[in-house]
Amino acid sequence: MAKKLSNAQIAWRAAQDLPDDSYVNLGIGFPEMIAKFKPEGREVVYHTENGILDFGEAPPAGDEDWDLINAGKKAVTLNPGASFFHHADSFAMVRGGHLDVAVLGAYEVAENGDLANWSTGPGSVPAVGGAMDLVHGARQIWVVTDHTTKDGKPKLLKKCRLPLTGVGCVTTVYTSLAVIDIRGGRFVLREKLASMSLDELQALTEATLVADGTVKDLIVPEI
Amino acid sequence: MAKKLSNAQIAWRAAQDLPDDSYVNLGIGFPEMIAKFKPEGREVVYHTENGILDFGEAPPAGDEDWDLINAGKKAVTLNPGASFFHHADSFAMVRGGHLDVAVLGAYEVAENGDLANWSTGPGSVPAVGGAMDLVHGARQIWVVTDHTTKDGKPKLLKKCRLPLTGVGCVTTVYTSLAVIDIRGGRFVLREKLASMSLDELQALTEATLVADGTVKDLIVPEI
Amino acid sequence: MARIYPSLESALDCIEDGMAVMIGGFGGAGAPIELIHALVDRFKATGSPGNLTVINNNAGNGAVGIAAMIYAGMVAKMVCSFPRSSDPKAFTDRYLAGEIGLELVPQGTLAERIRAGGAGIPAFYTPSSFGTEIAEGKPQAEFDGRMYVQERWLKADVALIKAETADRKGNLTYRKAARNFSPLMAMAAKITVVQASRIVEPGEIDPEIVVTPGIFVNRIVEVANPAQEEALLRGGAK
């Protein structure tokens, strides 16, 4: 099997697609890493659910102000032009369609765009945060994820089995093996690792990958 | 017929009932006059629909700032502790039950508390402003009005004939002849001019006035 | 992302025939007079944009601002709460002649419908207007023993608003009661055009005092000493 991308490499690849002049929400955890790889010169303003627009990188250790955090409760800094607002205004930005992109992690993604990323079912403590709002708010919903589960089972499915976060919401999936757009209820393969055949990729994907002859190589730097 | 109260005297009488430590909205026109007669030492904060809390008197002529106006588009000033906010927050204060009293004018009031004060029916330009929000928001809704129309017809009715502003909303009516509370779907007479008999007052009132033996004289100063 | 425009005309070139246009202001406070009159001038010169639906609390006063739009014949319909003013002739004459439409909305409902449009809330319930003719034909429901009327969100193609200070990223502050509907309209329009008395660099407005975050703003044009509608009217403007 081909060497898959690291999380940093997945984040790098997603970052290359950040639109210029855009407002973006990066989900807590893995998606947050995308900010590090934003291409030079591209103007992106980051939104966080807890009421900041245009925050910047983490401060040096020891310089944290714990009243200045992102939704993942990590300390951040402010860029010039930042603003504070309360939670209802923050989710007005989300729900009202004012964000260009929101990026989330996933347990499962279905070919119709359904996303499951909040609950592994009974027996755990459920926690949804802002994900159910984000998936119905931003104009594009990206998922960054390993292509398969830890034990090699597909995460890109015909139909989600875990409790849903949102219905028909995901627009693009950046995985450790491929970049896949969701169009017309199908997984449309945009890029895949050159070292891997389409059949090999399909074998790790439950739903059919539509490859229409324009599939490009997924090329990322060593990170 | 007894000498009726002037508008200033009606406003004076209503002002005596302003609760201490209260938030009050005075409707545009006649109700605005109440502020002039607020008893000394009573703490009242005035709200205006267009986004000011704790505004004060009109500035001297020539000193007006036309960005600092009340809902009647009259120039006002600010008291220490004033604040500005947008229209949705302003009506959150209204609709959310945060005002103690709102005072409005009336074409008609019914004994069940229905109010008609916005439309004289077809043929005119309808204008409702904030009245329909105020009547369902403030804890008490007071009406200040002449007891009868210009041609002597009752304005305090069994049932309103003009288009309604609100249903069952009025709590007290301060008229040119009496002070009347609305309780249990009845006009309960609290005060009347001493110079007028109950029968005389009833003759100018379509619905029955309930006078339970505690009716006081309506006494106001010359103004 | 907000952009600075070099002229009123260029900032307004997104407005086309038949659009819904929210215009900030309550009475004269907050009325973006220069934007409005540049739009009137364009209509007089080119015949466009006409057939507009204008959303504002009022329906014009005297012959300036929205009244000038009505006199010019570019307004097909007003959505407002209070189409009266000290001199409402522009609207009143056309309304009584059946030449202009009116959707009358209680003021708090108007504000909340605009906020809902900006916040992605397609409908909400309010006690306002229950039992009145304004509620006729609208869904009604009981919650906790009280009756409420369902109201729908209100959006627009463009919002024209007046700010005191704008930074280059679109963050805005307002002046006193000129704030009124403008922060809501900025949220509810596809394109928000701002005339600001002053444009500053990002960071010059304290993040704590930003009223409208830049995400809600698209176009900014500087109008350094803006006219105030009420002052114009009292000065005898025709």
Place this chain on the structure above:
Amino acid sequence: MARIYPSLESALDCIEDGMAVMIGGFGGAGAPIELIHALVDRFKATGSPGNLTVINNNAGNGAVGIAAMIYAGMVAKMVCSFPRSSDPKAFTDRYLAGEIGLELVPQGTLAERIRAGGAGIPAFYTPSSFGTEIAEGKPQAEFDGRMYVQERWLKADVALIKAETADRKGNLTYRKAARNFSPLMAMAAKITVVQASRIVEPGEIDPEIVVTPGIFVNRIVEVANPAQEEALLRGGAK
């Protein structure tokens, strides 16, 4: 009308067994630690107030703040969006043992429900949670070709919030992202209790920068150098 209280205890004497209490803060930012711990102390000393429903975005972290309330046994139910934290043991253990209730609400819906409670909007429609188990049993409706879920307002008996500056009339400002849910909770509670780092005279806060107008505030107590929950936790507080 807002009143200044001389002590945390006196400011909190309105809280009784079984009440619904909104508590400001997102993570540690904005958590009114001194108010919370005074309430915990009262419960430990007197056994009251217990059986509380606590509304907050989270469900406690470590052993301070809301986690201390849970450990003390005074919380019957949490209403929150994200009952996880770096150390969620206080809540998790009791939840998995069936000893504490949980109403899980998507974060934006939680914020909007609280705002609706404060704004007199008994119900609204949101796209959030449509098609998920969170939406089960709730009315759903189609608007403009898209499906939405009806959500109800959320109110509370008391809100406990932390402000940066309060004037004696109750006008508040917040510090950075410590703002979060607090301005909404101040609107939605019958009694809003504020711990402010600084109390000033009316007029000392510019009317343009007031975030929570005094009409939403009832009780203010000064806590001059408030603890910050996250800083406490990282400092090893138990």
